[in-house]
Amino acid sequence: MNIYQQIEAEIQAASHIVITAHKSADGDSIGSSLGLLYFIEKLGKSAVICHPDKAPDFLYWMDTSSILLMEETPEKVTNAFEEADLIFCLDYNATNRVGPEMQVLLEQATCKKIMIDHHLNPEEFPFLTVSETTVCSTSQLIVELIEQSGHGDLLDEKIGTPLYLGILTDTGSFRFNSVQPRTHEILAKILAAGVEHHLIHEKLNDNNTESRLRLQGYAMSEKLEILYDYNVAIISLSKEELAKYNYKKGDTDSLANLILSIKGMKAAIVFTERDGIMKISxxxxxxENPVNVLATEHFNGGGHANASGGMSELTVTKTLNKLKDLIPKYFPKN
Known part of the structure; x- marks a missing residue:
């Protein structure tokens, strides 16, 4: 019995299944959560999704009504954890990634926990762990669960649509080097199941608000700094600047990839002042240009070699100066 068959057996044996994902939800955490939920329902079982907080508005073209949020309905989330006899931990490798409130519930839960994730250095708290750090997304691993547990025939448009979204967003529209031949094999299976991929691209990309575009335009024209000696670009945005353009969660998500597209750039760093701290992408x-080491060693973060996150409790100016001082230590001079 392979590990995916073991997971399917645990699903069949469970009565109260909870699906969790990390704080500050993205396309992969939303996509893998919904894809797993719909698969579990196809098996004739039921589950509830519990996330720490809301996803960015541009992901809400999907039906997220089944997702309970700790920040909005803590009583319902708490009850779900107390009743759970199986908890899935999707797209995160450590209990602190779900935020302090849900972390307490997760760590206090005595039921079996299953991690399905692709980030480095997973903690050892789960009963079963699928940790594939070379795979592009957790959504791809959910497809593997469906296929390798012997239920590939259950993959349909409803299950496949959020999983395609997760793979799409976590690969930068299939541009990152984490995309493997197997990724395209899985995409082919998803398309064969009836997923209309062009509609997903349209709903994901063609939904800008005026304020979001104006914020991005301001960031590019007024706040972009390029360290040409190292081919590293930086954008910093204060809480006042975000407020001026009616910032909403997700409005700056594409900035790092946008400035990385500048010819010759090796790395891009974007940080914004939110909730009293600097959140860094x-x-x-x-x-030859990994950023996860810089994020881990100096900004209480980490992630993939070419895509990481971090935070700073310093001011905007001090965080910017700290980054500029560190860049020469992590990127070779041209």
């Missing part, structure tokens, strides 16, 4: 190109 690191992106880079190539195996």
């Amino acid at each position: 690191f992106r880079s190109k190539g195996t």
Whole structure:
């Protein structure tokens, strides 16, 4: 029995299944959660999704009504954890990734926990762990669960649509080096199941608000700094600047990839002042320019070699200066 068959057996044996994902939801955490939920329902079982907080508005073209949010309905989430006899931990590798409130519930839960994830250095708290750090997304691993547990015939448009979304967003529209031949094999299976991929691209990309575009235009024209000696680009945005353009969660998500597209850039760093801290997004190109080490060693973060996150409790100016001081230590001079 392979591990995916073991997971399917645990699903069949469970009565109260909870699906969790990390704080600050993205396309992969939303996609893998919904894809797993619909698969479980196809098996004739039921489950509830519990996330720490809302996803960005541009992901809400999907039906997210089945997702309970800790920040909005803590009583319902608490009850779900107390009743759970099986908890899925999707797209995160450590209990603190679900935020402090849900972390308490997760760690206090005595039921079996199953991790399905693709990030480095997973903690050892789960009963079963699928940790495939070379795979592009957790959504791809959910397809593997469906296929390798012997239920590939259950993959349909409803299950496949959120999983395609997860793979699409976590690969930067299939541009990152984490995309493997197997990724395209799985995409072919999803399309064969009836998923209309062109509609997903349209709903994901053709939904800008005026304020979002104006914020991005301001960031590019007024806040972009390029360290040409190292081919590293940085954008910093204060809480006042975000408020001026009616910032909503997700409005700056594409900025790092946008400035990384500048000819010759090795890395891009974007940080924004939110909730009293600087939230930092690191992106880079190539195996010779990893950013996860910088994020881990200096900004209480981490992630993939070319896509990581971090945070700073310093001011905007001090965080910017700290980054500029560190860049020469992590990126070779041209």
